[in-house]
Amino acid sequence: MEKIIKAAVDRGASDLHIKAGDVFRARIDGRLVPLTKQRLTPDQTKAIAQRLISNDEDRMRIDKLRDYDCSWGMPGIGRFRVNILRQRSSFMIVMRVIPFDVPTFESLKLPAVLAEVANAERGMILVTGVTGSGKSSTMAAIINHINQNQHRHILTLENPIEFLHRDINCSVTQREIGVDTDDFRTGLRAALRQDPDVVLIGEMRDSETIDTAMKAAETGHLLVSTLHTPDAVTTVNRIVSMFPPEEQEIARLRLSEALHAVVSQRLLPRADGHGRAAALEVLLATGTVRDMIREKD
Known part of the structure; x- marks a missing residue:
């Protein structure tokens, strides 16, 4: 998972989509593009969701979660705003990429x-x-x-x-x-x-x-x-x-x-x-x- 996420971030991805029955996808320059060829099973997606939840109590009751927000960090890559949801009785995960460096007006090329x-x-x-x-x-x-x-x-x-x-x-x-x-x-x-x-x-x-x-x-x-x-x-x-x-x-x-x-x-x-x-x-x-x-x- 880490290698796929790193590759997506290196390509400038703003969001990652992880869903049971589908491949890894990333939003790059506004377009949702596939990153892998192998589709994820429900168990694989659930395991990824459990890994992203840092709160032990919430991780234990994952089967009762319907919509869940949290954050997750990957050393050397960045932080992620994570939303875990249920669809078709299985899990889907959407991860928004948050760079470690806090942006400035200059880095975003915003007006003075x-x-x-x-x-x-x-x-x-x-x-x-x-x-x-x-x-x-x-x-x-x-x-x-x-x-x-x-x-x-x-x-x-x-x-x-x-x-x-x-x-x-x-x-x-x-x-x-x-x-x-x-x-x-x-x-x-x-x-x-x-x-x-x-x-x-x-x-x-x-x-x-x-x-x-x-x-x-x-x-x-x-x-x-x-x-x-x-x-x-x-x-x-x-x-x-x-x-x-x-x-x-x-x-x-x-x-x-x-x-x-x-x-x-x-x-x-x-x-x-x-x-x-x-x-x-x-x-x-x-x-x-x-x-x-x-x-x-």
């Missing part, structure tokens, strides 16, 4: 305006895009920039922890959902009592989490998170729509005051045919933008 965005004292920075568009890498680069250039307490809530940030100029506290705290809502409420300057939320999935996130921004914190939305306009509308109709007007008002920037991105094939490059739309919360958010139409 993101450094200005990351230097904000307070407000919400939302990194948006479809699945596989590089949101996690961009968020990690934002946190890395703050860590390199400021003296603050950064607290992250992730499921699972992806990039490992060292304490450089900042103190970085990384909490994993299901391990260090029960869920995003509980962790975020607790975070506001833990003297953070910067809070990263892996994903905002419901109105309660968004409500608490806006409170964090309103009380002087810098809040960084993601949404699965394709552009800035859709992002604003998605956030407002998560609230009941009778609360949407006040939600628009609060969002207009809390928002600092929306960074929407997608990965496009490079012109030379080698790999993909990020295309970004950056919406800064200027006075005009805040007025437009407040106006329903």
Whole structure:
């Protein structure tokens, strides 16, 4: 297994698919390509799943697991965000490749305006895009920039922890959902009592989490998170729509005051045919933008 994973990473794979009844596959430059010829048996796939689960208790009850998230590291290669699921009564595994090196704006070739965005004292920075568009890498680069250039307490809530940030100029506290705290809502409420300057939320999935996130921004914190939305306009509308109709007007008002920037991105094939490059739309919360958010139409 290690040789196959290493070969996939060396070819620039972003994800690996391991499924009973199928061959090893990897997503390379956006395409899902086969890596082997021999199909995996259900027992082989189950054995791989057991190897990837580090928690002894969860490993013992693997036959009762339906959807399971964890992280796994391979020395000299990288770390992986792992999702183990059941399909057709057997196991499937999807592994997202996470490099050991924390990305920078320069390594990702991101525009200089993101450094200005990351230097904000307070407000919400939302990194948006479809699945596989590089949101996690961009968020990690934002946190890395703050860590390199400021003296603050950064607290992250992730499921699972992806990039490992060292304490450089900042103190970085990384909490994993299901391990260090029960869920995003509980962790975020607790975070506001833990003297953070910067809070990263892996994903905002419901109105309660968004409500608490806006409170964090309103009380002087810098809040960084993601949404699965394709552009800035859709992002604003998605956030407002998560609230009941009778609360949407006040939600628009609060969002207009809390928002600092929306960074929407997608990965496009490079012109030379080698790999993909990020295309970004950056919406800064200027006075005009805040007025437009407040106006329903």
